[in-house]
Amino acid sequence: MTSTDQQPFLSVKDLKVHFSTEDGIVKAVDGLSFDLVKGQTLGIVGESGSGKSVTNLTILGLHDRDRTAIEGEILLDGKDLLTASERELERLRGNKMSMIFQDALASLSPYHTIGTQIGETYRKHTGCSKAEARKRAVEMLRRVGIPQPDMRVDDYPHQFSGGMRQRAMIAMALVCDPELLIADEPTTALDVTVQAQIMDLLKDLQQEFGTAIIFITHDLGVIADIADDVLVMYGGRCVERGTKKQVLGDPQHPYTLGLLNSMPSLKGSVDVPLTPIPGSPPSLLNPPSGCRFHPRCAFADKVAGNLCSSERPLLEVVEGRGSACHLTETQKQELFADFAATRHH
Structure with missing residues (x-):
């Protein structure tokens, strides 16, 4: 998700974060990769329990090392944070990387x-x-x-x-003056006027300092306002990524489509009914096999051979764009056509 002439300031590679609990192993993040360059904002979106906040607490090193199994690589300006000592992380936190939490009080x-x-x-x-x-x-x-x-x-x-x-x-x-700022739903508890002011403030400060920002939210309206690139998480995995225009304007995963269909559009007709995603997010103690979204997916029966329930779809990324879905490109065009018709005309 970087431009070809810029090296990523932050690079997360195949990150896995598993917690030990009395009930078993919680696979909070299960194979996540992304890059972020300076001066850009990556929006990470998904329902509660999708792994958004765990990802960013892991970047900051704010996890219980005794109860957490972490694999993969997190490179910040070339430095692997997962092999850094607590003293090194303390020096980096607040200085090179910083976080805005959801509840200021x-x-x-x-x-x-x-x-x-x-x-x-x-x-x-x-x-x-x-x-x-x-x-x-x-x-x-x-x-x-x-x-x-x-x-x-x-x-x-x-x-x-x-x-x-x-x-x-x-x-x-x-x-x-940190070079990486992580904002964990910083506007959730604020009214829309103050929310807009905070968003404008972050954009102004980013322009001034050239900061790389990770913005975590469940609100696609906020993503549309602030993000350059978008990463959609579900069940601890990335299911879709691309530029803001690509992901919000031409979704390629049924979960992203479901999120968009459950929120009102400013462009489409006011008469278009909102369609909530049925069911609940998966248990990360005992996640579904195959595609973790398949029990809630409206299109799982369109894929032959029970692939959705038996085989994990790969996230194939080409020039920063990709989705983890067993549907063919032709199927997506046909099945997602109603979305384009109702949302953009």
């Missing part, structure tokens, strides 16, 4: 001022004085659009609105 300490929390992150990585850290915190609050930052820097999280707390979280994540 739960992620910020209620006992310390906003300025202290932003400043401590900066001090840890630069060794600067408290005065310099406070100055940097004020600068970052101003940069993320918080009014009167020289006064608000001494406020506590409960004195900020939800949108302001999320801006403060973004300021903390960006205080050391």
Whole structure:
């Protein structure tokens, strides 16, 4: 998913993340690969339990090493994060890579001022004085659009609105100018106006710093606004990937089609009914054989020989575009034709 003239800043190769539990092995991520270049945003979309957040916590090294089996490779600017020591990861976290969490109120300490929390992150990585850290915190609050930052820097999280707390979280994540920013559903709890402001802020900051962004969400409307490339996850696997225009405008996997059919379109007729995907996401303790989506797929009976339930479809990627599905290209054109007709005309 990179352009031909740019080397990936982040490269994930055949990543597998399995957890040991009392009930058995949870295959949270099961063979995931993708690349991301600087200045680009990769949107990772999928239902709860698809492996989105686990993938990104693994990139950051925020997992219980005693209970987690990890295979594959995660290269950040050529450095393999899976073989890095905890000390190396601590040096990289907040400095070269950073994360914005979904719930700012739960992620910020209620006992310390906003300025202290932003400043401590900066001090840890630069060794600067408290005065310099406070100055940097004020600068970052101003940069993320918080009014009167020289006064608000001494406020506590409960004195900020939800949108302001999320801006403060973004300021903390960006205080050391990280080259990779992971945003884990950072706008979910916000109203649409504040959500739009946060999205614009991230795009502006990306343009300013050239940051590579991974944006995790279940909302395809958000993906349409911010992403350059899209990776669709289901049951711990990637089922489709491509540019935003390719994936949202011409889906090639029944799951992606199902996600799009379950949300309203701004282009099509308002009379088109929304069609939810039947059933529930698979158990990652005992996932379905073959294609993990086949028990919920409307087209599984179109494939001969019970392939969908017996054989895992390969994700064949050509120039950044691919889908893991047993349907032929001709079948997809025929079966997905109704989607194109109702959504785009």
